[in-house]
Amino acid sequence: MEYEIKPxxxxxxxxxxxxxxxxxxxxxxxxxxxxxxxxxxxGFAWAVLQPLAMTLLLSISLGKIISNAGGITIPYPLFAMxxxxxxxxxxxxxxxxxxxxxxxxxxxxxxxxxxxxxxxSSVLVSFFDFLMAFVVFIGMLIYYHTSILIGEFLIFLPxxxxxxxxxxxxxxxxxxxxxxxxxxxxxxxxxxxxxxxFITPVIYPIxxxxxxxxxxxxxxxxxxxxxxxxxxxxxxxxxxxxxxMVSLFSSIVFFIFGLFYFRKxxxxxxxxx
Amino acid sequence: MKPILEIKNISKSxxxxxxRQPYLSLRDxxxxxxxxSTSTSEEFFALNDISFDVYPGESIxxxxxxxxxxxxxxxxxxxxxxxxxxxxxxRGRIASLLEVGTGFHPELSGRENIFLNGxxxxxxxxxxxxxxDEIVDFSGVEKFLDTPLKxxxxxxxxxxxxxxxxxxxxxxxxxxxxxxVGDAEFQKKCMGKMEEVSNSGRTILFVSHNMGAVKNLxxxxxxxxxxxxxxxxDSSKVLxxxxxxxxxxxxHKRKSIRSTCGRVTLKLPYWIDDKGNxxxxxxxxxxxxxxxxxxxxxxxxGINPGMAIVSKDGFRVxxxxxxxxxxxxxxxxxxxNVIIDTRVNxxxxxxDTYQVLFGTNDDLNHVIIDxxxxxxxxxxxxxxxxxxxxxxxxxxxxxxxxxx
Numbered sequence: 192m193e194y195e196i197k198p199x200x201x202x203x204x205x206x207x208x209x210x211x212x213x214x215x216x217x218x219x220x221x222x223x224x225x226x227x228x229x230x231x232x233x234g235f236a237w238a239v240l241q242p243l244a245m246t247l248l249l250s251i252s253l254g255k256i257i258s259n260a261g262g263i264t265i266p267y268p269l270f271a272m273x274x275x276x277x278x279x280x281x282x283x284x285x286x287x288x289x290x291x292x293x294x295x296x297x298x299x300x301x302x303x304x305x306x307x308x309x310x311x312s313s314v315l316v317s318f319f320d321f322l323m324a325f326v327v328f329i330g331m332l333i334y335y336h337t338s339i340l341i342g343e344f345l346i347f348l349p350x351x352x353x354x355x356x357x358x359x360x361x362x363x364x365x366x367x368x369x370x371x372x373x374x375x376x377x378x379x380x381x382x383x384x385x386x387x388x389f390i391t392p393v394i395y396p397i398x399x400x401x402x403x404x405x406x407x408x409x410x411x412x413x414x415x416x417x418x419x420x421x422x423x424x425x426x427x428x429x430x431x432x433x434x435x436m437v438s439l440f441s442s443i444v445f446f447i448f449g450l451f452y453f454r455k456x457x458x459x460x461x462x463x464x
Numbered sequence: 465m466k467p468i469l470e471i472k473n474i475s476k477s478x479x480x481x482x483x484r485q486p487y488l489s490l491r492d493x494x495x496x497x498x499x500x501s502t503s504t505s506e507e508f509f510a511l512n513d514i515s516f517d518v519y520p521g522e523s524i525x526x527x528x529x530x531x532x533x534x535x536x537x538x539x540x541x542x543x544x545x546x547x548x549x550x551x552x553x554x555r556g557r558i559a560s561l562l563e564v565g566t567g568f569h570p571e572l573s574g575r576e577n578i579f580l581n582g583x584x585x586x587x588x589x590x591x592x593x594x595x596x597d598e599i600v601d602f603s604g605v606e607k608f609l610d611t612p613l614k615x616x617x618x619x620x621x622x623x624x625x626x627x628x629x630x631x632x633x634x635x636x637x638x639x640x641x642x643x644x645v646g647d648a649e650f651q652k653k654c655m656g657k658m659e660e661v662s663n664s665g666r667t668i669l670f671v672s673h674n675m676g677a678v679k680n681l682x683x684x685x686x687x688x689x690x691x692x693x694x695x696x697x698d699s700s701k702v703l704x705x706x707x708x709x710x711x712x713x714x715x716h717k718r719k720s721i722r723s724t725c726g727r728v729t730l731k732l733p734y735w736i737d738d739k740g741n742x743x744x745x746x747x748x749x750x751x752x753x754x755x756x757x758x759x760x761x762x763x764x765x766g767i768n769p770g771m772a773i774v775s776k777d778g779f780r781v782x783x784x785x786x787x788x789x790x791x792x793x794x795x796x797x798x799x800x801n802v803i804i805d806t807r808v809n810x811x812x813x814x815x816d817t818y819q820v821l822f823g824t825n826d827d828l829n830h831v832i833i834d835x836x837x838x839x840x841x842x843x844x845x846x847x848x849x850x851x852x853x854x855x856x857x858x859x860x861x862x863x864x865x866x867x868x
Contacts, residue, residue: 196543197551218583222576229571229612274800301566302584303543375490461544462478 215304219312223287224319229304238323242275249394261396265426266335274393276324276385277367277421280355281414284317284385284414288363289380292371296464306457307450310364321352337425344424351420354442358413361446364453371463372456392418396428413442466555467517468636468667469541474550475691476511476536476647506770510536512691513550520556523668525682525699527675527706529714532688533672538640541669555596555637556667559586563640565625570614571698572692574605574624581628595631602657603627621648630657636667655680675703675819676778688751703776707819707842709851723824723832727764731757733794736805746845748815748860756804763797766827769804773843774819775858781818784808785825814860815847 228234254267288310370376391414416438423430511533524814526534539545567584580590600606603624662668685702690804695705719732735743735752756769770785820843822835
């Protein structure tokens with residue numbers, strides 16, 4: 192095995208290297224999951240309790256108003272939970288991926304491995320949280336005796352989760368790379384997540400927005416498609432494929448841009464951390 | 465035989481920006497678009513055109529003062545940071561150990577940390593499993609394997625960390641001063657392990673301030689100074705180059721060292737003979753006085769200068785501090801220029817080269833001057849006629865013998 196260490200020249204994805212280090216994905220994800228729930232009494236239950244508590248609060252406060260305005264036919268708690276568990280992939284994944292380079296600075300400065308492993312692992316952790324919450328969500332479906340479009344559900348569920356992960360990773364790796372250079376992003380990230388929560392149809396259906404042009408603006412949001420795809424078999428609404436395509440396109444753009452920006456700047460992370 | 469590492473014209477430069485925070489804020493970048501930057505920037509070479517070859521099985525000690533570029537070189541070799549120019553051709557798997565316990569997490573148990581740390585260092589899970597018992601055995605923490613690391617003493621954490629690292633099996637091992645910590649017994653164990661590694665034919669690059677460790681472990685040495693290779697070759701020769709000779713000091717301008725608190729300045733101490741003349745050569749049997757010249761910029765209550773003699777192997781022969789001398793009467797306060805002399809028992813040192821350490825503590829016994837951060841000073845005691853036959857050991861001691 193012969194290789195060269197030299198000033199960074201061409202931009203590659205480094206997939207071979209990622210494969211070589213594949214076990215680290217497992218270890219970083221496993222570490223983050225373990226650490227997240229270590230020394231907590233409730234442990235993994237927290238992954239479920241957070242969206243559940245939010246659902247409860249929303250149902251009590253805004254549930255009726257949103258149901259009426261959006262013409263939701265299923266119980267509102269189910270609607271809110273379905274949105275929140277997908278949204279949480281993005282919210283918690285983006286927050287931990289965006290801060291991952293800074294919070295792992297001590298490791299980055301001392302040892303080499305493909306840096307991409309860290310933000311990817313952050314997204315995997317939030318995927319794991321999703322799986323936990325999803326089990327409870329299935330329980331809720333049974334509890335409310337809600338019938339769903341099972342065929343669509345089986346197709347859209349993996350699609351929606353995959354797109355959510357891709358969007359989270361794209362934006363997350365972009366923010367991670369920016370954050371290590373400009374620490375301002377530490378403050379921007381929470382704000383960004385909160386702002387996006389309001390302009391994403393998480394707890395309300397998109398048809399509360401009546402202006403069609405406005406809907407297109409909403410669809411530029413990469414999280415629009417995952418949420419709509421996931422909810423569609425449950426609320427059985429009309430799915431506007433144009434809007435979905437806009438959003439899918441946007442998540443792919445974020446994914447490519449984030450990935451390349453990260454790869455382009457990663458060799459200097461250790462100097463900046 | 466082809467070299468396992470070919471380091472060719474490696475340079476690493478940083479742009480130092482004056483009048484700017486070490487890391488940028490977005491506002492700085494945005495505003496600098498609109499107005500010409502007032503800050504001046506300067507190119508700083510942490511490494512400047514370094515070239516050398518490493519052959520399989522060699523163990524090389526890299527030495528140099530703080531800031532000479534040792535750590536930067538190791539970081540480039542470990543791929544943590546890219547060089548600004550030049551290239552390195554590597555023909556083997558490099559594992560680097562720039563810190564013990566990289567990635568250790570306090571909330572995880574000892575067992576979990578072995579796996580985490582091992583895999584961060586580049587071991588496969590199966591490899592770790594296969595060596596798990598040996599690692600635990602070496603670390604000596606088997607009783608606490610399932611206790612979170614945060615409840616470990618720092619010594620235990622260190623032992624565990626080194627144990628994991630000790631079972632790495634790369635072709636090239638890059639180590640940065642990890643031995644500077646831990647108790648004597650454990651250090652010995654580590655050195656033993658490192659010797660074993662180097663004897664097993666693997667290549668080691670080792671950065672340390674511990675002269676003895678470098679000498680024991682490494683046959684070859686590289687001395688870096690201000691980012692350049694100053695000397696390269698046999699490790700004992702390079703170590704000699706590293707230490708400033710007492711004989712040379714008076715030829716250069718004698719250096720002054722300001723204390724960390726800024727209240728005191730110390731000229732580099734020098735030896736004088738009985739008549740008060742500075743001496744530049746030391747022959748076995750001579751007894752000299754070491755002179756400290758202090759300047760107190762403000763009134764100080766007390767001060768505690770000290771010195772130590774360290775053998776070439778890193779063994780501390782003795783340490784002498786002012787407050788060890790109970791006869792000494794410290795004045796109420798010290799101000800201005802003050803000269804303090806100490807007579808140490810030089811004649812008992814066998815002819816050899818030693819390292820001399822200097823430092824000064826304040827009245828609260830905090831170290832305010834550590835001269836060895838700035839320079840290494842060596843003392844070469846020449847043979848006289850009296851002990852022509854070689855001595856064995858550090859101390860010159862002949863007992864009295866008789867037939868009874």
